[in-house]
Amino acid sequence: MITVTHYIVLSAILFTLGVVGVLIRRNAIVVFMCIELMLNAVNLSFVAFAHYLHSMNGQLFVFFTMTVAAAEAAVGLAIIVAVFRNKETVNIDDINIMKW
């Protein structure tokens, strides 16, 4: 029997994977994808909770999250493109003009 706990644990694992990805990956796009992974982990938990609680709100939230994520993706990719045009790299380790 797969309980809500399993979903939650899976969600937590995915979320953590996303976080770790953000921390260790260098390519901006991959980092962004890791963030998307985090969001999807959240989505998973929303759906799981919604199912568990017999409430539609959670499902609803997922739609919003996805929409927002899409918008974010659009803006994010545009920004990454802008960076690439000026710097010709999307390696985030090279992007540190401003510090201290």
Next chain:
Amino acid sequence: MTNVSVMTFNILSVLPILVLAGFGMIVLFVDILFSKRLGDKNILAYLSLAGIIIAAIVSRGTTPIALYSFNETFVIDNYSLFFNFIFLLSTGLVILISHQYMKRENINYGEYYALILFSTIGMMLMASGADLLNIYIGLEVMSISIYVLTGLKRSKLTSNEASLKYFLLGAFATGFLLYGVSIIYGATGSFNLKEIADFLINKGDVTGPFVYLGVGLIIIGLGFKVASVPFHAWVPDVYEGAPTAVTAFMSVGPKAAAFAAFIRILMTAFGSTHYEWQKIVYVLAILTMTVGNVVAVAQTNIKRMLAYSSIAHAGYLLVALVAANTLGVSGMLFYLLTYVFMNIGVFAIVIILSQRNDGFMQINDYAGLGYKHPLLAIAMTLFLLSMAGIPPTAGFIGKFYIFSAAIKSGYIGLAVIGMINSVISVYYYLRVTVVMYMQEPVREFYPLTISPFIVAAVVISVIGTLHLGIFPSKIMELVQQSILTMR
């Protein structure tokens, strides 16, 4: 529950938001349709200002009861009205100071105004959100606009970099926020703040550490927006890299919005468990004040210094949040308003003095300003003193308000640390005045072109800073009223 009226769908309650959205659209259309004939695009600024003024008129006044609408996800109460006032004021001031700057930096795109208006919509949504979903949407509307605004100067690497950093980290932090929301949802079965509160009051003891964890994660998300240590790291870089007008914008409005959401979530939904999140906020407050102030001391770039100062101010505001009493909340409202005046005032002057491509941004560049441009220097001194919390300026009353709240709740240690920090802050604010008045100029001042817009912004800020410092009672009554209908 006599002071609550519930309507499922009330178009009037979102009227200010609709006004802003409408004007944002109009700005975009006007820009696209008449781009050839617009010249310096003054008309766009006028339009945006008109939108803001209309929105302000629409949302003016107070309400005796909290008006819930949209299935109880949106609320109009004095609290949100007051925040609307703050947002509209700050956006209006930012538009006043940005017009000239945008032209000079060659980024006078029409979408700038539209994005600012949209971002303001997001803030208003956050302040009025009675539901975590709504708050989340508001947050994203606000943030995405600002991601774009930050990168507006496409040709400039620092702007790109700032934008990228802000975007990545912002999205990252939002992930935590969302995760927190989902945990809260799982624990309480609702996104609605009131329902969460009811649930916690009635059955709070069965939730285990989940609520705590959920609140903690939400604190991360919002803490990121208010620039609380250790979620602050984006602030200096983004402030420095963003076009100065955008920096001014994001140092005030979004911060206020995030605090609006912060207060509403923590005080309304989790008011009954405040002893749990207070510990977190307590630590964050200390860290934020201390890191902000201490690191600001070593800064040489004025924007970066202001970034750290902004972090420090977030720390003071968190102190009031820790206090978690009505005094603290009204103090935060008051402080945020004063912060609008003093911070935008400072940025206005920074913009007036700055050169193309963000030249003239080192503090040392200001040497001798006091003699070359005495009025600017006096205004700058006033704003800085206000930030340092020296009477008779607004910042002093604000600090008084906040630390009163802390002491009232018995957080004397926190107040002491805060005060020590404010002494440290005096040092770096004073250093600017030292440079302005007590050092010989290291280089020539360029002839300044000062538009009436920006002068108006400075004058309004000066009046605001002084008025709130000397005759704060009216506003105090207002903020105290504002929080009455909150719960």
Next chain:
Amino acid sequence: MVEHSMLNLVALILLFPILGTAVNGLVGKRLKKETVSYIACGSVGLSFFTATLVFSGLLLLPPHERLFEKQLFSWIESGSFKAAAGLQVDPLSILLTLIITGIGLLIHIYSIGYMHEDKGYHRYFCYLNLFTFSMLLLVLGNNFLLMFIGWEAVGLCSYLLIGFWFEKKSASDAAKKAFIVNRVGDFGFALGIMLIFLTFHTIDYTEVFHAASQGNFPVGSFTITMITLLLFVGATGKSAQIPLYTWLPDAMEGPTPVSALIHAATMVTAGVYMIARCNVLYMLSPLTMTVVASIGAATALFAASIGLVQNDIKRVLAYSTVSQLGYMFLACGVGAFTAGVFHLVTHAFFKALLFLGSGSVIHALSGEMDVRKMGGLRHHIPVTYKTFLIGTVAIAGIPPFAGFFSKDEILLESLTYGNLIYWSVAAVASLFTAFYMFRLLFLTFHGKSRVEHHVMEHLHESPKNMTIPLIVLAGLSSIGGFLGIPGAHVMSTFLSPVFSASGHTKVSGAEISVHHGEGNPYLMMVVSTAIALTGIFIAYQMYIKKPELPKKLAERFRFIYRVLLNKYYVDEIYTALFVNPTRKIAVFFWKCVDIQIIDGSVNGIARSIGWFSSNLRYLQTGYVRNYAFYIVVGCIFIIVLAALGK
């Protein structure tokens, strides 16, 4: 009530000199020298005249009623602490007033001639008048605080007058030294006054002495002992007793008339006056009395021994003054207040005379003060010589001159009420005195002239306004002693109302009376005369008969001679003990404590914040990954807190 209307004039005594000060001080620069001198001398003259009126007013009263107080205004009033500005006329104060104004007048007149050439003429008389005022305030005030004002004010005038020729470093040094050493004494005096206030809740003479004589305080009471000792500290400063005497010889840097007035006749005797004034208190404390007597006796001998070998004419006189003051303290210390005051009076006469005489010599020799460059002057300046001779005889104690009677009385009393040690010390000092005074006389006026040639040409007798005061003083020195001639008791009878109060204490064991005891005064007279004559004889032998003898003796007793010549190295010792360590500590405090420790830690706090600041900023690496890492750290922290929380 004629006597009261006369007594009421007492305020005028004070008014005239202060008016003179004001006029000469404010507009003196624009006045002619003559006008200045008329104002100065006139004011003191009027003062003297008024004093005689008051004196006669007092004499008209029956002896036991001879105490008159006049309240002027309330000066300081704070809670129970009340200090009035009020004057008190009684035999003691009026006697001193007469001396101050009388001798003061003479010295003012003398100064007209002596200071004639000086550019600071008006300034000089302004100071001198101010001094007269202050000294009068000291003796006429009716409470301790007024006495203290006068006490410090005369110190100020002394400072100003010693440093009159401020361009000379030695003069300004001496002035400063005088003030500071006096301050040390005043420190004790001030504490004494406070203790009086604490004990008696008043600082008014009448009330304090009344309370003290009521027998509330047992003899030897600790409080009273402390009070009197503290007051005596003040006296050692002002009256140049061991250990605070060192300023007086240096004070000779001032103009000679000043030395005569301030450092011989009046100011330096303030300590004696004070002890006499507080006799009631002193009689209650045998310990203090012993201290006073011992210090007096020691000073008398000590200073006299230094005086033996000094070569500066004024310094010899200065040490002689210190020594004579020691006599007075010895007298007071054995309870012979009358004798002390009597000696004060006669000393005022002859010492003023001697100083003025020496001034006349210096004047004649165009400023030369070294006796080794004098000699044989008696023919050139005969008036000065004769008067100086009288003065010398008087101080040496040859009957019937003034000094004989007073000194003799002290010797007698010290034997009667003191002990043999006091007496023998005093006697040796007396021998020394006779010796060094005649040594001075012989070296200056007799023998071959050693005067430098160019000085010789200007050698002249002083003008009339200088010689007349000399003559008057010589007269007083000759006959002044009869005031206290044994059997007549003019002095003691007159002063008895002041000192009789202390007679009450007889009961309590201090068996001391102001009247003569059973000693043999006539035998004593013979003995003391013999001592004086011995001294004179030795001096005669050494400086007239065998002028080469002193040198031989100096060779022979080289060590002693050097020690004496260098004044026992006391100044050097004080410098090493107090001045240098103070300065070293001060520099240590400044350079080390202030700048390094205190300021260092203050700046250190600032610097450490700066250090943190410039290091913490490097956490801001610019890498997104690190920033994200901070967020995660924060997250972990929150999770931990959450886990711990529930």
Next chain:
Amino acid sequence: MSLPLLSLITFLPIIGVFLILLMDSKDRELIRLTSLLVSTIVFFISLPLYFNFDSHTYDMQFVEKLRWIPSFGINYYIGIDGISLFLILLATFLTPISVLASWHVTKNVKEYMIAMLTLETAMVGVFVSLDAFLFFVFWELMLIPMYLLIGIWGGPRRVYATIKFFLYTTAGSVFMFLAIIGLYFLNYRATDEYTFSLLEFYRLDLSFAVQFWLFIAFFLAFAIKVPMFPFHTWLPDAHVEAPTAGSVILAGVLLKMGTYGFIRFCLPLFPEVSYAFIPVISWMAIVGIIYGALVALVQDDLKKLVAYSSVSHLGFVMLGIFAFNIQGIEGSITQMVNHGLSTGALFLIVGMLYERRHTRMIADFGGLTKRIPVFAIFFMIVTLSSIGLPGLNGFVGEFLILVGTFKSRILYASIATSGIVLAAVYMLWMFQRVMFNEITHEENKMLKDISKRELVILIPIVFLIFWIGIYPNSLLRKMDTSVNHLLMQIGEKANIVSVAQGQKNPNQLKHNSIPKIDIVSESKQEW
């Protein structure tokens, strides 16, 4: 309601500021005259305070009370009693003198005068405030103009000095700020009334522990301001770098704000702890007296010497306040005035020398009396006043302080009295090196004697030096009732508190050893 005299005195300078703001900054003479006129008018309208002052009541007089920030119960509440009266007069007296002394300032005259007048408002404001919040506002407000005065018109190390001054003072005052807020809530808890009124605070009964911490907070603020050893190091720096008028105001008035604060806040609010702190503060004061004097002794900069002498003098003031009896406190108030006059005058004189020679090093002078005899007279009088010569003002204060201290603690008074000896040493040595001896520097042979303007500056001060010395009762009588009442307050409260509260305080030891002597009545004390 008669003329709001106090408000007028407080805010007239600000009106002057606005007048000056309207003027062209090139019209220096007009600006100078205006500020002189305004400050002189302020002085003259402050005189009725003295003459109309009713010395028979301890109630606050010339009271004005307006609502300011009602939601916090903050009022514009001002008034004076016999304690603040003289400090206000001192401030209004010294300001025109300082303006006059700044006649030769040529750099940014407009801003300079604006700073001076603002300073006056702040100073007077501090002394008239009866609302703790208002007090703090003025207290902090004062910092800004002083900061600018030192920082803009100061000497070579002005930036260091002024930042040090500002930070040091702020560091102290923030704690006071917290303590004021704390009192506010404590008062609310006790009376259910939100108010910052000092007079209401006086009625509070606080436990020892609470008193202790509040006292520490106030103590820090005031001790730094006074400045007490070892919080004094900002003072020499600030003085050395400040322009003459800045030093005059700083020494003359600003330092008094600290001592005034002790009398106004610490004593009546925290009587028990103040009691317990007698030894601590007295020793700090004594160390300050001797230490300040010793360090002054070896200074070679005139201004530094005077600055350290201030540390010493203010040690006396503190000692007097903590004697807890009428002589001590009245002496302290008198001494505050005296110090304002004599040290102010000393700074003026040093400034005058500096204007002539552009140096303040003692070694650069010597023998000046010969060239500038009239100047020398003034210098002498002021020096003697500073030494505490009887008959001049300094003596009255010092002696009363010592009498007061002697009554409560003989040992303290005995040690402190040695400070008087040291004062003579360093002042006279300085005077000798500057004014006496022979002229060694050629430049000194050309000096001009005192000018008319300088006479106008110094004569009023010297007049007061004599006046207070000869007739100090004109001060003492006016403050008598107020000081008595203060002591009464302390005495009553201390008794109430000690009865009501069990002894569970942090430093019980000290508390227990509180002597029960002579606080109100001058009880007899047998030795």
